[in-house]
């Protein structure tokens with residue numbers, strides 16, 4: 001496979017950076033790209049280009065502006081195979097997952113927000129006034145302005161476009177930095193933007209890292225009007241400090257330590273299959289993944305045995321092999337982080353039901369970042385492996401007796417992103433889901449998404465909600481106009 005050169009996209013033109021860094025394929029360690037790191041001056045140029053493009057972009061009639069979003073979606077689908085190969089080369093994820101989730105959602109995000117922008121109503125009130133007449137109040141919404149977008153490596157195109165689409169739909173211009181770990185599909189999107197004639201400066205892509213690189217240059221830039229960020233909670237905290245001097249709005253989708261509650265009246269096979277998917281999908285590298293499983297005691301031993309079987313059925317194969325159901329972690333660096341938790345769990349007293357180490361294949365996969373799907377039991381709720389996000393294909397299973405105990409266990413965390421409840425008693429399902437202190441609660445399902453719904457978490461899992469009309473609260477600023485009638 002030829003080594004790509006991934007450049008910055010600034011003011012509608014592709015530019016080299018001040019230096020390049022290597023991007024390796026995590027499935028086999030091969031060099032897939034040399035990535036051009038943007039300088040501070042180049043980030044400044046991108047912000048200036050976005051500022052210059054803003055008035056005309058914001059003034060476009062919404063149908064004309066959103067026509068560009070539909071064109072971007074069409075472009076992703078037109079170049080589906082290019083995006084698929086790029087995403088898999090960056091992440092090592094199985095072709096089945098990337099072709100059904102990552103790339104289709106890239107297009108879907110643009111279409112969803114184009115539709116929302118076109119069908120927006122305007123909040124208004126007729127107000128009775130003391131003189132016996134009335135006044136009209138209405139909220140006139142304008143774009144936030146130049147938006148900084150910083151995205152993570154686990155669902156690269158999905159999460160990049162989950163931010164870029166609403167930003168553009170509501171009239172903002174964008175300076176976006178994909179993760180240095182997965183720079184390829186963001187660069188392809190810039191190519192599509194050029195192909196569809198998106199006005200220069202509306203959408204800019206700069207490559208680089210966080211501290212003392214493009215990420216920090218964006219978050220500390222005085223002419224950026226707000227930051228939408230997805231990534232680790234600790235990074236979110238750092239970015240909050242960076243934007244504080246400018247008192248700028250932030251939209252944060254951060255980490256999670258999500259629970260699954262399996263009641264004895266659950267559809268057992270559905271719960272096993274659903275929990276296995278929520279633990280091991282994308283090699284456990286989804287912020288919504290389950291890392292804590294609580295099972296009602298009468299079915300606990302049976303459930304542990306069944307989930308062990310599911311873990312051991314996973315096919316740790318080559319990404320392009322359709323039989324592969326789990327690829328490698330995104331990098332050797334991330335594998336070291338996950339392995340440190342596998343070691344810590346044993347120190348904290350875990351029983352390793354399955355997994356716990358690195359598989360050996362006797363082929364090029366041994367140069368990849370593969371790891372065994374792992375299940376723990378026996379840890380105390382105070383263990384670090386129960387409190388801290390691992391972000392790999394691993395979960396802990398513990399028993400509970402009563403619904404109240406299950407709710408308390410699930411909510412005993414500083415995160416607040418997602419939960420899944422498995423029960424055939426839907427009265428209980430509604431009750432327990434509503435009791436979860438999370439942004440997203442699924443009942444008898446997981447990662448089932450309607451893009452009009454609020455998405456996000458509380459506590460260490462983030463600030464704000466994006467999705468549907470909820471994205472308005474970050475990507476637009478309302479002016480309430482009151483007209484005396």
Ligand SMILES: NC(=O)c1ccc[n+]([C@@H]2O[C@H](COP(=O)([O-])OP(=O)(O)OC[C@H]3O[C@@H](n4cnc5c(N)ncnc54)[C@H](O)[C@@H]3O)[C@@H](O)[C@H]2O)c1
Pocket residue numbers: 150151152153154155159177178179180208209210211214215216219230231232233235236238239252253254255256286287389391417461462
């Ligand atoms: N809540 C969600 O929707 C969601 C979705 C995906 C991932 N995540 C979380 O993201 C994490 C994994 O992604 P990651 O490792 O890429 O996260 P990360 O925080 O290490 O990096 C995310 C992005 O932030 C940039 N960055 C890092 N330090 C920065 C700084 N000081 N200033 C500006 N930018 C900086 C990185 O270059 C990258 O582009 C996990 O914790 C996962 O839970 C959350």
Ligand SMILES: O=C/C=C/C=C(\O)C(=O)O
Pocket residue numbers: 154155159162285286287288449455
């Ligand atoms: O890793 C986190 C996954 C986030 C998914 C979304 O933001 C979404 O489905 O819109």
